[in-house]
Amino acid sequence: xxxxxxxxxxxxxxxxxxxxxxxxxxxxxxxxxxxxxxxxxxxxxxxxxxxxxxxxxxxxxxxxxxxxxxxxxxxxxxxxxxxxxxxxxxxxxxxxxxxxxxxxxxxxxxxxxxxxxxxxxxxxxxxxxxxxxxxxxxxxxxxxxxxxxxxxxxxxxxxxxxxxxxxxxxxxxxxxxxxxxxxxxxxxxxxxxxxxxxxxxxxxxxxxxxxxxxxxxxxxxxxxxxxxxxxxxxxxxxxxxxxxxxxxxxxxxxxxxxxxxxxxxxxxxxxxxxxxxxxxxxxxxxxxxxxxxxxxxxxxxxxxxxxxxxxxxxxxxxxxxxxxxxxxxxxxxxxxxxxxx
Amino acid sequence: xxxxxxxxxxxxxxxxxxxxxxxxxxxxxxxxxxxxxxxxxxxxxxxxxxxxxxxxxxxxxxxxxxxxxxxxxxxxxxxxxxxxxxxxxxxxxxxxxxxxxxxxxxxxxxxxxxxxxxxxxxxxxxxxxxxxxxxxxxxxxxxxxxxxxxxxxxxxxxxxxxxxxxxxxxxxxxxxxxxxxxxxxxxxxxxxxxxxxxxxxxxxxxxxxxxxxxxxxxxxxxxxxxxxxxxxxxxxxxxxxxxxxxxxxxxxxxxxxxxxxxxxxxxxxxxxxxxxxxxxxxxxxx
Numbered sequence: 001x002x003x004x005x006x007x008x009x010x011x012x013x014x015x016x017x018x019x020x021x022x023x024x025x026x027x028x029x030x031x032x033x034x035x036x037x038x039x040x041x042x043x044x045x046x047x048x049x050x051x052x053x054x055x056x057x058x059x060x061x062x063x064x065x066x067x068x069x070x071x072x073x074x075x076x077x078x079x080x081x082x083x084x085x086x087x088x089x090x091x092x093x094x095x096x097x098x099x100x101x102x103x104x105x106x107x108x109x110x111x112x113x114x115x116x117x118x119x120x121x122x123x124x125x126x127x128x129x130x131x132x133x134x135x136x137x138x139x140x141x142x143x144x145x146x147x148x149x150x151x152x153x154x155x156x157x158x159x160x161x162x163x164x165x166x167x168x169x170x171x172x173x174x175x176x177x178x179x180x181x182x183x184x185x186x187x188x189x190x191x192x193x194x195x196x197x198x199x200x201x202x203x204x205x206x207x208x209x210x211x212x213x214x215x216x217x218x219x220x221x222x223x224x225x226x227x228x229x230x231x232x233x234x235x236x237x238x239x240x241x242x243x244x245x246x247x248x249x250x251x252x253x254x255x256x257x258x259x260x261x262x263x264x265x266x267x268x269x270x271x272x273x274x275x276x277x278x279x280x281x282x283x284x285x286x287x288x289x290x291x292x293x294x295x296x297x298x299x300x301x302x303x304x305x306x307x308x309x310x311x312x313x314x315x316x317x318x319x320x321x322x323x324x325x326x327x328x329x330x331x332x333x334x335x336x337x338x339x340x341x
Numbered sequence: 342x343x344x345x346x347x348x349x350x351x352x353x354x355x356x357x358x359x360x361x362x363x364x365x366x367x368x369x370x371x372x373x374x375x376x377x378x379x380x381x382x383x384x385x386x387x388x389x390x391x392x393x394x395x396x397x398x399x400x401x402x403x404x405x406x407x408x409x410x411x412x413x414x415x416x417x418x419x420x421x422x423x424x425x426x427x428x429x430x431x432x433x434x435x436x437x438x439x440x441x442x443x444x445x446x447x448x449x450x451x452x453x454x455x456x457x458x459x460x461x462x463x464x465x466x467x468x469x470x471x472x473x474x475x476x477x478x479x480x481x482x483x484x485x486x487x488x489x490x491x492x493x494x495x496x497x498x499x500x501x502x503x504x505x506x507x508x509x510x511x512x513x514x515x516x517x518x519x520x521x522x523x524x525x526x527x528x529x530x531x532x533x534x535x536x537x538x539x540x541x542x543x544x545x546x547x548x549x550x551x552x553x554x555x556x557x558x559x560x561x562x563x564x565x566x567x568x569x570x571x572x573x574x575x576x577x578x579x580x581x582x583x584x585x586x587x588x589x590x591x592x593x594x595x596x597x598x599x600x601x602x603x604x605x606x607x608x609x610x611x612x613x614x615x616x617x618x619x620x621x622x623x624x625x626x627x
Contacts, residue, residue: 055525075528088526092544105531
């Protein structure tokens with residue numbers, strides 16, 4: 001048995017008029033977890049976060065924190081904090097006053113407030129910027145202040161709404177590592193909403209893939225990537241070849257074939273410019289694209305158009321129009337369930 | 342070279358406005374100051390010479406009472422306008438943008454009606470046989486009609502009605518710039534709605550409040566039509582006194598001295614508002 005859950009969602013739904021943004025989410029989150037909620041825009045992930053923060057009231061279901069229902073509790077009395085997408089720092093207050101705001105609202109003594117704000121600013125690697133105004137900071141620094149302002153309250157759960165989407169690529173990767181380090185450091189449960197699958201896979205202990213208001217699969221990044229349950233998850237996370245099972249006979253033999261669709265990740269297909277042992281199928285390279293570390297080949301073989309990823313160092317001879325041999329091992333094939341709806 | 346070109350640019354942009362102020366404000370005001378320091382000529386105008394007599398006459402219980410009443414009525418009208426305008430501005434600013442236009446028009450369009458017409462409308466409402474008294478006596482709430490017209494209260498009502506848009510628009514503009522996410526962030530950090538207002542909304546709206554209060558205070562302090570029509574003798578303000586001295590008594594130097602006094606009060610009010618607005622801008626009001 002695992003510990004009793006810290007945060008529990010039971011059939012949580014939210015409708016705006018006739019539009020159902022969240023359509024029944026049931027999930028439990030443990031203390032100290034880093035969970036990414038991954039979904040395309042409009043899938044209901046931000047609404048779900050706002051339901052937990054208390055800015056929306058569920059039209060159905062229950063949200064419980066440490067065993068107590070939050071539904072009737074106003075946002076200011078919930079032991080959760082939200083890092084807003086555009087940070088929402090108070091422009092008329094200094095960085096320090098921003099960070100101390102939550103403590104001040106809870107009537108923490110001034111000396112204690114100052115000490116904890118210093119600790120929070122040090123945690124996000126921004127010491128000695130307390131007297132500046134938020135407008136004087138760069139995007140990355142504002143991001144850090146927003147995290148410090150939320151964490152200083154030591155919430156049970158920290159909610160992050162697309163926290164990195166306003167940053168450019170290099171800074172985003174740096175802040176991903178920072179967020180992970182900070183979360184390890186404080187041990188608070190992070191619920192991080194993102195549409196970036198790379199971010200979700202690299203940051204999270206668990207990923208919840210959300211689509212059309214529901215969690216379609218929840219699991220470790222490895223489970224989500226390697227064992228997606230449905231075509232939707234497979235195609236949303238990473239590049240994928242979705243192949244009807246019957247079309248795999250040339251590789252797997254008649255015993256491996258059956259009904260339904262399967263997933264084969266591009267890097268799980270073996271490719272060579274020379275004949276290979278075993279059940280190798282001949283194909284033709286239609287197009288290649290160079291990505292630095294890997295080369296992507298679009299290969300026509302056995303009536304299928306397959307995407308194959310090869311380490312760039314092993315891509316000799318894989319040029320446009322080349323004849324190649326492809327091998328797919330049985331372990332590389334993931335059988336997908338049909339998507340509901 | 343560059344400095345010289347910049348200087349020319351400044352002269353070209355600021356020059357016309359500065360010239361306008363010089364010709365139509367500073368020079369006439371200089372004339373008013375000179376009149377205030379001159380002896381009165383019988384039947385109007387000023388005589389030659391220099392005297393502090395008129396400025397000295399300002400320290401007169403009757404005049405000081407009228408100046409005091411003017412400041413008091415203008416202050417009451419300003420605070421009342423603020424109390425009415427702020428919640429309305431807040432409600433409008435919180436609407437979706439495309440729904441804001443109609444309520445703003447409803448507030449601005451009546452201000453295009455002539456001041457006299459608005460004041461006469463109040464006379465028909467407030468007079469002895471007016472709407473309010475007819476209703477009150479008709480319903481048996483009062484046996485006698487109440488003396489509503491020709492009171493300080495009537496003047497304040499008329500002033501608030503006339504100058505409401507001058508308060509509402511700058512406050513609306515300030516409130517409209519506050520990101521809704523800031524309010525949610527404050528709630529998220531534990532602020533009750535009341536503290537959200539005190540710590541987040543009010544400080545960020547101070548510049549608009551200062552602007553609105555300056556407009557309304559300055560405009561109401563110098564008003565003379567409304568106190569004349571709705572206040573009568575009991576509602577006389579400094580504007581009426583000036584008008585009286587210049588046009589009826591024909592003591593121009595005294596009228597000029599009163600004008601100088603009015604200008605001093607107005608400049609003090611604007612200075613105070615500027616200090617407030619700058620402090621709000623710097624964000625040191627917490």
